[in-house]
Amino acid sequence: MTQINQDFTSAAFRADHSCADCRLRPRAVCSLCDVDDMRRLEPLKYYRRYQAGQVIAWAGDRMEFVGTVVDGVAAMTQTMEDGRTQMVGLLLPSDFLGRPRRQTAAYTVTAVTDLLLCCYRRRTFEDLLLSTPALSSRLLEITMDELDAAREWMLLLGRKTAREKIASLLAILARRGGARGPDGQARIVLPLSREAMADYLGLTLETVSRQMSALRRDGIIVLEGARHVIVPDCAALVAESGGDGAETAPAG
Amino acid sequence: MTQINQDFTSAAFRADHSCADCRLRPRAVCSLCDVDDMRRLEPLKYYRRYQAGQVIAWAGDRMEFVGTVVDGVAAMTQTMEDGRTQMVGLLLPSDFLGRPRRQTAAYTVTAVTDLLLCCYRRRTFEDLLLSTPALSSRLLEITMDELDAAREWMLLLGRKTAREKIASLLAILARRGGARGPDGQARIVLPLSREAMADYLGLTLETVSRQMSALRRDGIIVLEGARHVIVPDCAALVAESGGDGAETAPAG
């Protein structure tokens, strides 16, 4: 597909990883496991791949696996009967997907870009949780971090203006996804379409587009095509974001 | 204070509970503990009381305890520099307050009504988590339930109309706090002021007041004073709420 997805695929889909040189171990659910734990975990893991746009699970579907995002971006969305949809989580590399002890997906999960997941069968993972304190301990930490992130997002959805919402999202993507420049500069390759951004921010895609243009006019960002954003001064962007909540990782 | 608070105090502040006849054990963090576990936990617990309006912790304060709401209602709120505030959690009886392994409060916590908490010192509780799998297992469940509730709330904040927001809140309070009548009827004693409702729903207090009046005019609710709500037909209320998300417990 587009340049964006090739960026993700090139690194991710080359071959399976060995846990020993997994670059996202420090943040993943297995980060607290010792060598012994990993000897038990590693043989049980397997990989799943999805193409951009593919639905991983519909809300209500049986979910027989859990996993960690290795490469790419996934989105969790909720939809009302009349079609209004709200994204409730953006899953970036190292984020955990799925819920032990629950048989069905609570939200629809979609691959936003090409995606690589490091998975365990759900039942297997539940057993590992019981026998591996380091795993369940880290999962609790991760879940509480996601809860904090969700609450930050509640502030954004409930109280921020459209401009602040856009600035907040860009600030978060710059923090976690973007390449940082020498000074306060950053470049972001947006994984999300305007519509997906709107669904995440509780806006319409037209408002997203207009506010992106407004930020460009005001010199806060520079656009190179719709999906490439340069932030000349990250501090200025954060100032536009309303300040609160930009310093935290996005919801998982 | 008001009738509302006396409702809460009458039962709660009589005397300390014994875990054996604690009516919220089934939903609390200790629900999976066996008799042996409880023999270790019970001597370590203690109670804290707060008056309506009292601040339990400011965002950034050191938090040296965690606990479960026994009686009353507490609120977690987040505030921006310019004063805009968003409630990010409403804590009802059996809900858990605090985060193990974190020294400072992430949000400001306030007693909405007179409040009774069943507490452990944070360090004590952290030790208990390590030595009591039933405790950490249940805490993970609770945290994941709160995460689901937070995500339901994101849909409400991002996509629902003012009327739907009000209806959703009333539906939730009817489910968890209200006395259920014989048919589809329910009566709710609102623990929240109009302003607190607005902070929870991402609205202004004027809009809350107007939509309450609109629901009254349309016969969806009956008001007996500002804080007493009668719902003649719960199904009709749920229909006004936009359907999604009303069947889940509120965020903790």
Add this chain to the structure above:
DNA sequence: CGGCGCCTTGACCGGTCTCAACAATGGTGG
């Protein structure tokens, strides 16, 4: 070159916010 997504921009509309006055409630003290 043409067609199809995706994005941008414009004009207009409407829901919610803002500012303001007023009503109801409950508590206090004469």
Add this chain to the structure above:
DNA sequence: CCACCATTGTTGAGACCGGTCAAGGCGCCG
């Protein structure tokens, strides 16, 4: 018991932000 006050809730008028509907541009791919 009642008058008074502070707090909380209600209602109105007008402004504004973001949504809706619609047209057109850009880039990618056949």
